[in-house]
């Protein structure tokens with residue numbers, strides 16, 4: 001079972017070692033340092049973008065210049081000098097995503113090291129390994145199914161696997177640069193339709209300089225035949241990563257998508273400001289999962305990733321459903337509120353979150369459920385775990401419009417504190433403009449008790465193993481929302497992120 | 504197996520001494536009962552042996568198979584073969600009982616340098632033992648002790664003991680809160696574990712349990728010390744006369 005793996009992994013690892021902290025030595029091409037119209041033109045030209053795309057970016061840049069950084073989140077950090085960053089970095093040999101055979105072996109090696117063996121994955125596909133089936137509980141290792149991966153290295157997508165198989169089902173899965181080239185009408189129609197250019201400071205910055213990201217379109221009535229996933233990797237120094245993801249599930253379609261992220265260990269802060277837009281049309285369902293493990297910084301928080309992300313889904317038509325599941329373990333600062341606009345009648349939004357903070361990490365994360373249509377429903381389950389000297393805030397808004405008759409929400413926020421130098425905070429905002437709305441909110445804060453620790457340890461588990469086990473129990477409801485393939489991996493990650501939190 | 508000599512223990516917070524020079528020796532294969540009034544320090548003794556925090560050992564020694572117990576972490580003591588069935592078992596939300604058993608067993612096996620059990624091997628091991636203790640598959644799927652009735656908690660403790668196969672079993676008031684049928688099931692489970700290379704210390708307030716788990720030796724504990732030791736007939740005598748004379752004498 002996965003918990004044993006958690007335990008083994010925790011044992012094998014030195015405290016303060018971020019496993020994914022290595023750097024890939026590869027020749028890169030950069031845009032000039034700093035942000036200006038020229039840099040934006042440079043990025044757009046690099047990607048051979050149509051004029052409308054460049055205009056869209058420039059518009060975003062103009063808006064961004066009039067905006068100020070938001071300060072309402074419970075996070076503190078030195079002022080970011082946006083002119084000191086690079087906004088574009090790409091491995092030199094890459095001019096666009098290629099087939100696996102053409103990809104620089106150094107890049108394949110990097111992804112293999114990160115546990116994403118792109119090549120092997122494709123070769124193994126169709127072989128369908130039968131894992132050891134456990135009858136112990138529902139989370140026993142099941143069959144391994146292939147997962148299509150879009151690998152994004154700094155600013156560009158280096159490869160997308162399983163494209164041909166997906167195309168057979170009519171599913172488009174490619175980098176957003178390719179989508180601009182091959183499916184411009186789809187991109188033009190949907191880009192910015194959920195998160196407009198001027199939505200917020202970081203979203204505007206992203207709209208101006210985004211370099212790549214993933215694009216998914218699932219045609220009407222189609223169930224996407226495999227899990228889709230994107231793997232984001234920051235490698236270059238002093239480079240911001242601004243990817244943009246756009247997923248459209250047409251009427252009656254279904255897709256499950258997973259995003260993973262890591263970054264090297266660095267002295268300097270690394271900026272990541274992504275935008276994700278999801279659009280679910282009538283009766284469609286999108287399940288979006290994130291396992292975020294950006295470099296959290298050293299024990300004093302130095303060098304970690306600042307993760308300022310805007311993620312929003314639009315249930316644009318009736319009976320649409322969008323479900324966000326996130327496991328946030330990395331980053332020095334997390335500022336992230338995956339949200340749902342419940343526009344279609346009977347549409348449904350879900351937000352399941354595990355946010356773990358240790359060391360000096362600061363997390364301010366939550367969701368917004370905006371009920372606009374009738375009989376819309378939403379469900380929020382948030383599990384925050386704070387250890388070390390970290391700060392962990394859940395911030396959530398649930399609102400029902402005057403016309404959102406019979407809107408329903410259930411929110412449950414549980415916080416777990418490990419040690420007494422960390423903080424957990426819950427900040428719920430509720431706004432119901434119709435008396436027919438039914439909002440329910442439950443919140444708890446607890447500590448791992450000495451009794452629990454003693455009990456578990458008296459059965460043979462070490463202190464760190466005991467913490468990992470108890471925390472995995474605490475987050476179980478949310479863990480079960482993850483695609484099977486990623487559940488075991490995530491349990492390990494939880495153990496690793498909490499190492500050094502006791503003793 | 505277990506040798507305790509002149510053990511003095513005080514509460515770390517209050518500084519109050521609870522164990523006041525306790526001496527006890529248990530050989531392999533033996534079952535010892537410790538009886539005594541509430542507050543005499545029986546649970547404290549079991550906690551100190553298992554390694555709970557909050558106690559300070561000011562004098563004396565405790566060894567398991569000759570090895571100093573008091574220097575070890577609770578998990579190290581467990582790997583060396585010590586098991587405590589808790590008077591009040593603790594809830595671990597979200598962790599299925601079955602999963603807990605497996606993680607615990609494999610952690611101990613690993614610490615002892617033994618091969619970890621695969622899922623099928625483990626399943627076979629647990630199935631019979633669970634059945635014997637009336638522990639259903641459904642119960643094994645539930646989180647550890649969460650929502651368990653008093654009887655279920657005690658049966659689950661004994662199941663853990665059966666699966667972990669310890670060398671020294673300490674049972675703290677395992678009979679409390681059990682009706683007579685449940686008591687019988689638990690006692691049978693315990694008796695099934697009696698073995699020439701295994702020792703047991705059964706802590707109880709009442710003689711009742713000892714009708715089912717017949718001890719080789721009975722100790723009376725009062726005010727932090729063993730004040731009398733005898734054969735199994737001593738339990739009956741205590742049942743009839745109560746602890747009053749020992750409490751007075753110990754003060």
Ligand SMILES: Nc1ncnc2c1ncn2[C@@H]1O[C@H](COP(=O)(O)OP(=O)(O)O)[C@@H](O)[C@H]1O
Pocket residue numbers: 514521539540541542543544545546547548557
């Ligand atoms: N952790 C503790 N904190 C405070 N008091 C304790 C603690 N453990 C034991 N005691 C006290 O020690 C004495 C002995 O208790 P205990 O060992 O539980 O006795 P018994 O199990 O024989 O009833 C009691 O006065 C009890 O209140």
Ligand SMILES: [Mg+2]
Pocket residue numbers: 545546547590675676
């Ligand atoms: Mg007691």
